Amino acid sequence: MAAANGVPIRLVHDNGLLTEINATSMTMTTQRKTGGMPTPFTGGIRVGLDLNMNKSMILINAVLTDDRNLVGSSIASKSRIDFSFIVLGGQIQSYLDGDGATNSNINKLFNRTYSMLVNNSAVEFSFSTIKLTSHDGTTFNIRLKKLSSGTFTNTTNTDYIIGINPAGSLTAAGFATAFADLINNTSNLAAKFTASKSDSAVTGQTNTVVTINQDTTGEDGDNLTPIFSQKPNGYRPPSHEKFAGGLTVSKRSAGDKAMDLYGIMNNSKKEGLGKALIGAGMVGAGVAITGMSFGTAAPVGVGVATAGVGILADSKGGIGNGSGYIKGIQIPYNSTIQANGDNFVSRNFIMPTGFGKSFKDKRSDNNSNPAGATFTGNTTGIKGTVNKLDITYNAGENVYDIVMRFAPVDFLM
Numbered sequence: 001m002a003a004a005n006g007v008p009i010r011l012v013h014d015n016g017l018l019t020e021i022n023a024t025s026m027t028m029t030t031q032r033k034t035g036g037m038p039t040p041f042t043g044g045i046r047v048g049l050d051l052n053m054n055k056s057m058i059l060i061n062a063v064l065t066d067d068r069n070l071v072g073s074s075i076a077s078k079s080r081i082d083f084s085f086i087v088l089g090g091q092i093q094s095y096l097d098g099d100g101a102t103n104s105n106i107n108k109l110f111n112r113t114y115s116m117l118v119n120n121s122a123v124e125f126s127f128s129t130i131k132l133t134s135h136d137g138t139t140f141n142i143r144l145k146k147l148s149s150g151t152f153t154n155t156t157n158t159d160y161i162i163g164i165n166p167a168g169s170l171t172a173a174g175f176a177t178a179f180a181d182l183i184n185n186t187s188n189l190a191a192k193f194t195a196s197k198s199d200s201a202v203t204g205q206t207n208t209v210v211t212i213n214q215d216t217t218g219e220d221g222d223n224l225t226p227i228f229s230q231k232p233n234g235y236r237p238p239s240h241e242k243f244a245g246g247l248t249v250s251k252r253s254a255g256d257k258a259m260d261l262y263g264i265m266n267n268s269k270k271e272g273l274g275k276a277l278i279g280a281g282m283v284g285a286g287v288a289i290t291g292m293s294f295g296t297a298a299p300v301g302v303g304v305a306t307a308g309v310g311i312l313a314d315s316k317g318g319i320g321n322g323s324g325y326i327k328g329i330q331i332p333y334n335s336t337i338q339a340n341g342d343n344f345v346s347r348n349f350i351m352p353t354g355f356g357k358s359f360k361d362k363r364s365d366n367n368s369n370p371a372g373a374t375f376t377g378n379t380t381g382i383k384g385t386v387n388k389l390d391i392t393y394n395a396g397e398n399v400y401d402i403v404m405r406f407a408p409v410d411f412l413m
Contacts, residue, residue: 018072019261023062061404079243081212130144142160218247337364351383389405
């Protein structure tokens with residue numbers, strides 16, 4: 001049986017979905033762009049130029065079989081809000097200040113307000129709200145209350161209120177804390193979401209990013225919130241990403257896989273590179289933001305298996321539905337040098353392109369990531385895309401034969 005004797009392949013799409021197939025053979029080809037040119041009057045001496053420009057192609061023959069077990073895990077949708085910055089006029093600016101004086105953007109948040117009685121006291125609210133929608137369609141509107149003292153407050157009841165003092169000594173981390181506490185400590189919200197804080201990859205500020213996870217896995221959690229509604233004139237909401245990336249894992253038949261791959265190959269597109277390039281350009285060497293200097297940002301992304309192959313795809317900046325686009329490949333091999341006393345351990349073939357790679361970086365010596373590691377780039381597999389796919393079915397069979405040509409590419413646009 002091809003499934004027993006072949007090489008198991010895992011295809012992972014940009015929404016995190018895994019498709020398992022079995023390879024029967026694989027060929028990896030590299031062609032360096034160099035050669036010799038004969039020179040006159042030298043007795044046949046040839047000269048050449050090698051600029052380290054190389055073409056590579058990976059050819060895989062495989063069969064698609066019915067899944068025996070679930071491949072991968074279901075994933076909950078998530079969203080992010082970074083309270084440390086906005087992009088204004090093509091420039092990174094502080095969310096709190098905008099392009100003006102201290103807290104000027106927050107002051108604009110309260111340019112349009114209304115008053116209402118809360119516990120027999122008149123309270124001033126911004127017309128702008130923050131809307132969150134859960135996996136089951138329940139919508140929560142978080143109101144923003146103007147305080148006359150302090151910095152930030154948050155309720156833990158069904159009022160869903162964050163208090164902000166525009167004249168206070170505000171920090172992005174303070175806003176993030178109030179927002180996360182509101183979600184985690186309000187029972188109705190905590191039943192639908194979980195919020196966690198982390199450092200900003202763009203500004204480097206501590207605990208200014210709130211990641212909101214739906215508490216139920218699956219695509220139903222993907223939606224267009226958070227929405228910052230009824231924004232007053234001049235006010236800019238913090239940088240944020242919509243809920244996306246939800247995934248429900250299910251068993252697939254050989255025919256399901258063939259249809260999936262055929263559809264994806266005929267209509268999918270590379271997404272997320274624009275954001276990555278913009279982010280890299282903005283934070284590559286430390287960007288001055290309204291008088292503050294932020295350092296270089298960190299990059300934005302087991303068990304031993306038998307030799308196998310897996311194809312992976314991008315998520316939009318780490319979060320996204322994607323279109324099923326395939327943008328990487330993992331090809332495990334048995335390694336002795338990494339075994340540490342065992343006969344073999346499984347490692348993935350990697351593509352050590354780029355400047356500053358040592359002799360060991362290009363060999364198995366430094367290939368320490370296990371074959372089951374999550375694909376994050378050329379240290380855990382090979383980036384690129386499938387540029388040709390042939391699917392063959394023979395009557396009476398319960399498998400589909402495929403021939404797949406994978407082109408290693410570091411940056412796709």
